[in-house]
Structures are given as C-alpha cells and as structure tokens.
Amino acid sequence: MKAYRKYISLFFLSLTALSCKKFLDVEPRDSVSDEQTIIDKTSANTALRGVYRKLGSDGYYGALFQTFGYLPGDNVQWTGSQSVIQQFITHKINADNGNLQTVWAAIYATINGANNVIAKVPGLQDATFSATEKNQAVGEAYFIRALSYFDLARTWGNVQITLTPTLNASDKLDVKGSTQAQVYQQVLSDLNAADSLLQPPSQTPNPVRVNQQTAWALKARYYLYQSDWAQAEAYATKVISDTRSYSLLKPYSAFFSPASAIATKESVFELSYSATYLSGHRNYWQPPANGGTRQWAPSDAFITLVNDPKTGGNRNALVAKTSAGLWYGNLYYRSPATDPAYVIRIAELYLIRAEARAQLGKTDLAREDLNSIRDRAGLTPVTELIGKDDLLLAIENERRIEFALEPHRWFDLVRTKRAGAVLNITNPQLYVFPIPANEVTLSNGNLKQNDGY
Template sequence: MTTKYILRYALIALLAVSAVSCKKSLDLQPISDATVNNSYNTATQAEAALAGAYNTFTSSDYYIWDNIYTSDVRSDNHYAGGDNPDFYQYDNLNITATNSKVYGDWSNLYNGILKANTVIQRIPLITDPSLSAERKAQIIGEAKFLRAYHYFQLVKNWGGVPLVTVPVTTTEPTEINTPRASVADVYNQIVTDLTDAAAALPDTYGGDASVNKARATKGAANALLAKVFAQKPDRDYSKVLTYADAVINSPAGYALVPYSDLFDGNHFNNSESILEAQFNGTTIANWSPSLLLPPSITNTTWRKFITPSKDLAKAFDDAGDVVRKNQTMLFESAPWVDEYWSATVNGNVPFPYKQRNLTNGNSTSRQYMLRLADVILLKAEALNALGRTSDAGDALYMIRKRAGLGQPTATTQTDMALAIEKERRLEFAQEGQRWDDLVRFGRAETVMNALNEINLVTGQKVNYNMTKEKELLPIPQTERNRNPALTQNPGY
C-alpha cells in the first residue's frame, strides 16, 4: 500500500474512533511510561497518533460551530438564535468567565495541543525502519502545524495564554500550574512551529485531493503564516505579502472556484480549498447543520441557532451582492417568534445556509480551515498597507468579480482598507472570520456601538457597550480555580 493510502486510511480509522472517545477537557491524568512506550513504536502507530491529532478538527465543538459564535455571533454578522443563555452572552457582548462555552472551547483547543505535543515528542524516538526519516519529518511538521493552528485560536481569543509544548504526564501542581505567556511569546511559538512545518511539508501528498485537503501542506503552513503576520499586534505586512504570494504561486495549483461550488456539497476538496475538515456523513458526521437549517430541511420545528443579522442582510443588499447572499442565508417562514426578524409566529426569517447538506441528522458539510480567497484578500490588505493601493484594488477585484461585482471604487489607502474589510465580511460570513477582522482593522468598537438592532419583542434598542477590553474573551473561571497562576483579562 502506498504512503498516500496509508495516510488516508489511518486518518479515517482514527477519526472514527476518536469521534466517540475524545474528551472535551484537558486530560491531566498521569500517562504511564509503559503505555506511552507501547503506543509509539511502529510506523503504523505513528500515523495513527497523527490521525488522532487531526481529530480535533472534526470532534471539538470549537471547530464544529463554536468558532462561529466566537466570531460571527459576537460581531455584527449573526444573532445567537436558539435558546442557550451562554450563546446569548456572545450575542450581547456580556460574556462571563463562568460561560460554559468559554471553558469548553479553551479545553478543546488545549486538548488538541496535547495530542500534537505527544506526536512531536514521541515520533523522533521511533526506530521502525519502515518509517523513513523524510516521513518522520513530515509527521512532526504536520503536528507542529496543528499546534500552531490551535494556539492561533487561543491567542486571538484570549490574548496571552499558557505555552505548553510538551505532553502533560503529571498532575503535580508545580508542573501544570503554568502562568500565561505574553502575546508576543505565543505568536513567536506559532511562527516557529509554522516555519518548521513549511520547511518539512510537501506541496501535495500526490494527486488525491481528499488527502491533500485533509493534511497540513506547505501551502497550509504559508497561508496560516500570512494570517498570523496580519493578526499579531506587531503585524508585518511585508511578510504577509511574501507568504500570500507563496500560496498563490504554489505548485499545488490553488485556484478560485464558483462561489456556489464552495458550499453545495458536491465540490468538497476543491482547488480553492487549502485545508478543510473531513466529514463523511456517517462515521465522521457533522451534527451542527441540524441545529442551523430551516424546518423544510430538518423536518423539525424547534428554534434554530445562528440567525443571520439584519445588518448583514443589508450589507449584501447595499453591495448588490446577490451571489454571496443567496449562498449565505435562506429565508423561510419560522414557526416561532424571532426577536429581531418577526415578533409573530410564521414570520420570514433567514437561516444560515453555508452548511446545508443534511441526511438523517448527519452532514458532510464542513468549514474551510483555510481557503484561497482568504489569502488573496490578505494580499490585498498587505499591498494597501504597504502603499500599493492600486495593486490592492486589482487583488480585491479578483474576489469581487467572482461575486458578479464591479471594480472597487476606493482610491485612497483609508478607503481601500475599509473596502477590503467590508469585502471580507461578505465573502466569509458564517466562516468564523468577522471578529478577527474587526479587531485587526481597529473597528470593533466603532462597528458594534453603531449597530441599530431593535428587539421587536421589547421594542428596545440593543446596547452592546463595546469596549477595548471586550476584544478578548475572559479566562475561564474553572481554569483559574484549577491553576492559581492564571490571571484574568482586564474588564472581567
């Protein structure tokens, strides 16, 4: 069997097992030497350990749908919908340190880091001759990419966090009560991991897209580096441009596809995709669409979650963007009262529509972890920041043209930056990007405090009271109780 198919079948097998067994909090139970030594001795075990590390993308609530709450619901894109008070906190920007989703997502991400750390530490010790030095380096590179991806989510959402780069093998407080590292140190670790990964990873693992889009590649590492250098406080747009161009010109042949192909369920692992979660709808099924889609698709009449906002619908309409609006939201009569769209039952309400494929409550729909349009718009952002506003407009037009829109009209650097930010909103709504964009462009307070959202049930305008401190989430109180070394973020 070729390496390509070993990779695929190891990944599928481990994801199927891990989807059932994965814990939702950081497991701090001791790991015996005997268990560790017996588990990581062969090439097959090495591939299985790596597949288990990838499992976080398909098993954790954070990557299945919580990141949409963290970014889209917390912003001007969506309302919480549903009936979960913890989600309403995200919607209303009054998130507390005891919010169960804040703690769950923190735990999900550190659980992913724990699995990546185990791979990074144990794989170099394997002496199985069937595991080549090249493949060892690739496995470690993939695990470093995964660790970097998780830490990027942590630092964006919480700021400085504990840096854990070795597997947890003890419950001794002196070993596990790690204080928060600085934001700069976390980003430095992310950049180091991604640089190492880019050097070790191939452009592709062969001709099978279902493998190439499931695994970290050189293109994935470069794409994430472009995002990191744009998002970090001491951003470096020269490096953003360098890494964006590396992706755009990659031998992997990334290319834009029609916008509808991204979400119709028939074009997974397409040429625009750089990395995506791999749900097969059976053993590895995405359950979130059953909580999002309208009654006509789910055959259920209870209230669904993540409702597109009036402000988002207006943004599409103001731009004349019919193509992306129709792929992002689906209007339908809702057999419940919606406090923003309809104060009466059976009013016309929009539903999130990018994850729309559903069979027997399970779905193959997935979020794109990385896709080319993001990289192209990051390139436009970098060009504009570097004073090349006309060139930025050319890059921006590549994305607008696909949506049936014309050339951007912005001519000044300030206007172009705003045009790029707005374009990103329309392109990536319901893909967990909006909050990061608002923070990066320095517009979170302005945008959120300018919203004119009226609760139709109470007749009252929603006051978001957005402040600089609310750009970050609170450190989970459960973690602070467990680890006295953790300090809280300002404002909480």
C-alpha cells in the same frame, strides 16, 4: 480525447474524496494512552489522525470555536434559547460560560495530541517509516499546534504554553501564563518548524492534510495579525501562485455546493467529516424544518447586504428562507451533517494580500486582488482610484460578506481596531474573552483572569 480527459479528471476527483474519507474514517484509539499507541508507523499515523479529530471536534473547528469568530460580530443574531450563546452576541460573556470552558479544553486537548506526536515520532525505530514520512507527520503536528496557539492568543490573549505531553489536564496547573506576544512568538516558532518539515502540495495534495503551503497560508494570516505587511504579502503570494493546487471557484457556492463538493481547489485547508463522523455545526444554523435548532441566524443587516446584487452578488447562496419566511444560514446544510470545516480558503489569501498591499501603498495591486474576489462573486470591479483608507474599508466590507459564516468577522474588527467604530465596543478589555473561571481557580495562581472580567 475530451471525453478521456473528463473521465481522468473525475477519477482523480473521486480519488481525492476517497482519500479524505479514508484518512479520518479510521477510528483513533483515543481510549489508549499515547505512551502505548505511538510505537511504530501504524500507531504514529493513528495518533496523528486522533490529533486531526481533536482539531475537528465539536468543541473546536467542528462548531463551537467557529462561533467565537462570528457571534460577536454584526452578521448574526440570536434566535435560540441558550443564554450562553446570547452572551457572545451581546458582549457580556461570563467567565463561567460553558462554551468558553468547552472550547478551551478542546484546544488544549488538540495541543496535547500534537505534543505527543512531536515528542515521540522522531525517535521511532521502524524500518518502514522513512525519515521523510516522519518529518511530514511531525510537521503536521507542529502546524496544528501553531494553529491552536494562534486561536488561543487571539481569543484569550494571555494563556499557558505547554510543549510537552501531559497525561491529564492537571499536569499543566503549575505552568505560568504567558503574554499574548509570547504566545504569538510560539506560533511563529511552530510554523517555522512545520515549514522546514512538511512536503509541498505535489507530494501531499489533499487539502484535508497539512502540507508546506498550508503553513505558508497560516504564516500569511499570522503576519497580517502582526501588521507585518511585507511578510503577509510575500507568504500570501507564495500560496496564490500555485494555481495547480488552488483557485477561486465560480460561482461562489462552488466550494460548498452541491453536497459532493469536498476538498475543492478553493480550500487550502479544510477538515472533513463522514456519515460515521459528523459535524455538529449544521444543527445550530438549520431551522427545525430541516432538522436543526436555528440557535442563531443571519442578522437583518447582513440579509440586506448579501441579497443586494451590488454587494452580495452570487454570495446570496449563503442564506435561505423557510416557507414561513425565516432566514437561516445555509453554508452548513448537508444531511447527514458532513459539511467540511473551512479553516483556510484561497479567498482569504487574496484578501490578506489585498490588505497588505493597501497598507504598503500598492493600491493598484491591492485593487486587483480585491477585484478577483468581487469578480468571483459576480460583482462589478472597483475601478476608480481611491485612497488608502477607502480601499482598506472596501477590503473590510468584502471580508465581511465573503467569510460571514466562518470565524473571521469578530477577530478582523479587533485586529484592525475597528470594533469600536463598527460595533460600538469601545472598552478594549472586551476584545479578549474571559479565561474560563474553572481554569483560573485550578491554576494555583499561575493563570490570571483577563482584566475587566
């Protein structure tokens, strides 16, 4: 019987991996306008795949946007030759930085793809396309649009909101910029729409596809950023409670190693790649000996922390060293470069809930969540009764190591108003990036450059 169960488990694991690959391996017809492609169920699914492709592109979660979350923090040092990267680490970002423009364009391309699905799928007349399937497709597009505007808001603050399809980038030139608060309000509106349309994990169990609990997870993050602790706790709990779909894997490396580890129960939402659809992220981290360029590497301070058994535990799997003694990040290491992009992990939900509970004065429960993360990392639990401030600092430090090579550290320090104390960045104008100079120039005066740039 045990052997039988083992083979059944392996079968479903293989089926999940196959479905991840199948979903994104179908080539979207990006060269054909959406007016022609979204005409029935098949073309709607093709368009939706295209939106996921845009989300996972090298300019967005495939590589460059992720760097915005860790390069300006304290876990990474510049080791390459590209000055556009150095600007983020030194917090001296020029408005004409090429990576700014690339990421900005990639996010708005993702939004436009989502807008096409949202606008056109509900009205399709296709007897094979059920109302439930249409709702699921549109819900996925709403979620992706919400995530896109969330990333725009926390990176740039005041940006343009476009909710209808455009044929080219110039179509939004006459759209006035919105405040960061207005952009965040649009995020919540889109998440509420997604929540009402998406199927639960029992119907959409694959973490490379958005389901209802994916929306709950992003809501938990959204409310954390808004300091709405009660809602952050509530939505994190809704996701954590589904232990059939999500769990903290042991050891820490189990969600990314071995190379066959994809779409694990650690992931609430990840983006998958394949031999015909590669991720560019690994190239920046891996050393030349492994076929990479090592444009950046873990900082000396982080190397010390992650290799200390009392702070890093088994999370030292995040780093490796060459025969020449050079340290490098090893979360993205596969060859060919099929490493997933980890957009939301269940570990984040535990630490969101821990922080929210600490802020609400539920210190015992907050400590339990913190210790769940520490236990998985092979660390001793925090048992002593500590005050709120010390507990929040312990959670901050845990997040620093847990998500060191993912896009969190910089945004965490900004949202908690700790960038000054930790990084000595005391000018709040630097807490958002400059809007790409070209976008300001072409906006007909509708998009204002952020103060200080």
